[in-house]
Amino acid sequence: MNEINKNEKVIPQTILTLNDDFSLIKRFIDGDESVFKTLVNRHKEKVRNLIFVTLNSTDMIDDISQEVFISVFKKLDRFRFESQFTTWLYRITINKCRDHLRRVKIRSILSPFSASEEELSYPSVSMNDDVEIQEIVRKAVAQLPEKLRTPLILKDFEGLSYQEIAETLGTEVGTIKSRIFRARESLKKILEPYKKELL
Amino acid sequence: MKWYNQNTKEQLSAYLDDELPKYERDLLEDKLISSAELRKELEENKKVKKLLSSLKRLPDDEYFATRLMEKIKGEKKSENLFSFLKKPVVAFGIISISLMGILKFYPDFFPTFLSKQKSNIIDFYTSNLKPFVYVADLSSEDIFNFAFNNNLSLNKEDRQMLLLGRDSSGNQFVEVKYAGSSASAFNLPVFVKSLKLNNVQKQTVDSILLSYSDDIASHILVNDKNTVAVNPSIWNYHNAIRSDLLSYVASVNKEVSDKIMPAAFIANNVSSTHRMQKPDELDEDTYFVFSPDTIFTRKLHHNKDDLKNEIRKFKKEMSQHTAELNKLKRFKIDVKVFPDEFTSSHEMKVMIDSNFCRVQIPQGIAMESYLPNFDSINSALDEAFDQLRSFNFDISVAAPVDESVTVYKEKKKKNRVKKFQFNVGDEGFAITDPDSIANFFRFYFQDSSKTFKFNDRMNQDMEVFKKEMEKFKIDMEKMRKELQKELKKNLEKKDPIEI
Structure with a gap:
């Protein structure tokens, strides 16, 4: 908690603009990995909500969100600044959701009775x-x-x-x-x- | 009726999202002014859009970034530790150096390792081997089939059987056959009927056959790993049963015996059955082991007498525990894989097919030394059995009822053995019982010729036949000369051709 406050003091969110994503990424590429937390805090809710609406489930939100940001962390030094960071982030998020849905689909094929009728019917x-x-x-x-x-x-x-x-x-x-x-x-x-x- | 098309509806959707170019937007707005239906469509789309945009967001997770950073930190640590291994060149280099080191300091590492693994497999499959009788009780009919039809049922339910045979080159083999048929037109009841044996004689035949039960059972071992180990010496017992039965046939029915026996077997004085004397102990036991993974040979040191005692004890116990016996009878042989390294051509020759696996008995394998080498009489035995098989059962033969025939039982074994003698010496062995067929031929096992010595009557016949052949040859030569003379005369008389 203290760490969050410390980072937010250094780079206050209120004064950041869209282009500030680029400056944060540049600092990250230059070796300052601490800025990654700021980047996460700026976009985590977008990612979490997109996963929630796409999957219509709260079960895997945390796991998939972490997968998304770990993937971003590993690939951020290869970011080419040709499109907005959010575009890139959404693409990774959607791909992770697709992977998850694919796994669920395979599981449902292997155990066809796992999908309950309740999930597919309209509630009154x-x-x-x-x-x-x-x-x-x-x-x-x-x-x-x-x-x-x-x-x-x-x-x-x-x-x-x-x-x-x-x-x-x-x-x-x-x-x-x-x-x-x-x-x-x-x-x-x-x-x-x-x-x-x-x- | 809707006057607007799909394209207009698509434009309406884009108009709602403020994604239409100005020109198209102006056109659509004109259409909207004039069409209430289009305006209604737009309202519906607005509601749909609002439903989605008003979906509630998840509550803010303020510790998400902290958890994430901890996780990244943990992953980075483990990655740093082994990151160098992820480079293929480094990984390959480490493996190569390790292998070189092992080979340098322990050159026998891999051969030893492979040999150990091989030994482990062999030990696994040869552990807890028990006589065959543990999974199947041999009846006199089974043993008769074994002698006459060369097959012994290993698992009646799955029709698995052990076959003894000879290939086209005359080499003996032992074969485990799946889904084979043991049914044969020539079985024990037919045999009894054809010889018109009475009850006592039938009992004698049964006792002869059953007296081999424990011998056979101790030459076929099985275990709970679906392994069957066969001692190639079982061939000798196969032949011994055949010779015993033939001797018995000769003793009870001379007329039938004369018809079926080959010349070498025709005897006047065959009146009693013969069994071979057995030594008390055995030396070497090489078994062919058929396991689910492989086939191999192994020397299994079993004391045959101990085995037989065990069999008797087992039979006695199991007569009281039939349920346990049925459980044991689930034994099934299933040879699936046959790695080459387990055998080589100089050790044994193995054939695997979809429904059988066959092992040819190599020359070098020591058969039980106390038994005679049956090679010299095999052909005669085969001939006798073939004739017995094709014997016309309708011929009325007077089967003499010989009540004095010895009924073989385990208790009388000693007496039975005393009834005949084999002298085994450097020259080979000969049957010296004056009342036996030994008067008619001798076996020379150590002799390279391995031939029969025929009796005097046979030799006289041969001499007569030889003389007749000589005479026939001289006559043929005379005829040939006369023909040549005739041909020459005809050629001389021929007139020249006029042109």
Whole structure:
């Protein structure tokens, strides 16, 4: 705790701008590894929330977030300053989420009865309960195919531009535009049973 | 009906995200002014967008960075410790230097290591070997099949059997066969029927066969690791049973005996069965061991008498514990892998197929020394058995009922042995019992010729046959000369051809 305070005194978050990611990375490459903690503190919540929305599970958030930042730590000296740090960070996060989903899928193939019916069905809820609405939306998003879900989350949840999403996912802006549209259409269909309450 | 197309809807989605170029945005806004349906679509999209953007964030984890830095620190420590090993050149270098060091200071390291491993495998598979009787009780029919049909059922349920045979070159082999069939048209009941044996005689045949039960069982050892060890001397017992049965056939039914016995066996005075005398102790025991991983030879030092005592004790005990016996009978042989290094051509020749594994008995392996070498009479035995097999069972033969025939039981073993004698000396051995077939031929085991000496009657016949052949040869020569003369005359008489 003291260490966090100490670092925050040295580089106060309030005065850092977007470009300050670059200056922190430069200092890290120059051998000052202590700045990495500042970098983590600046972006950890983005990473954790992206993992949460993508996986719709809180179980693995801490583990996958640590995997993401350990990967960043190991590769940061090879960062080329051609795109924003967040774009690079999101790409690593999404890849880690994909790896995790792949492992889960393999496990579910090996033990097909592990996926419970409850996880796949729609809960009957009272729409006054905000927590349950949140749950319905998360489950609906989780039902989207991965290639539609990720651009939609990056746009509507993380607030990235089409250009940034395209850079993160390594695709064209036109593709992102199309995928986000298709994601919204699919989401509307999934939420059809709750149209009156939600839409 | 919706007048706008998919493209307009996609533009509407991008418009909501403020991602449309100005020109397209202006066009879409015009459309929005004129279309209530499009405006409704936009509202729905706005709600969807809001649902996602209003999803609650996770509470801030203020200790995340601290935990992460601790983890990175721990990983860095372990990485620093072994990082040099991650470079392939370094790792390869260390392994090479280690190997060179080992080979320099302990040149026998690898041969010793391999030999030890090999020895471990052999010890593993040869441990706790018990006589075959532990997994299967041999009946007189089993032993008859063994003698006549050269097979002994090892596991009736899985139809696994031990086969004795000879290859095309005449070499003896021992074979473990899977899914083989022991059914044969010539079995013990057929044998008894064909000789028209009465009950007493049938009992005698059974007792002859069963008297070999313990001998066979002590030459086939098994254990709980699905290993079967076969002593090649079992071949001798195979032949001994055959000769005993033939002697008995000759004693009870001379007419049948005359029909089936080869010339060398035709005897006038064969009236009693014969068994070979056995010494009290054995010297060497080489076994062929068929294990699930390999086949190999091993000298297993067992005292045969101890084994037999053990077998008798076991039989007695197991008669009271049939459940335990059934458990033991789960024994199954399954040879899967056969590494070359376990055998070499000068030691033994092994053939593995999908349904059998065969080991050829090498010349050098010492068979039990007290038994005669059956090579010289094998062909005669085979001939006799073939004839017995194809014997016309409908021929009425007067099978004399000889009530005085000795019934062989373990108790009477000593008496039985006394009934005949083999003199084994430097020259070989000869049957000297005046009432036995020894009057008709002798065996020369040490003699390189390894041939029979036929009796005088046979020699006289041979002389007559020789003279007839000589006469026939002279006649043929005369005929040839006459033909040549005729041919010459014909050629001289021929007129010249006119052109």
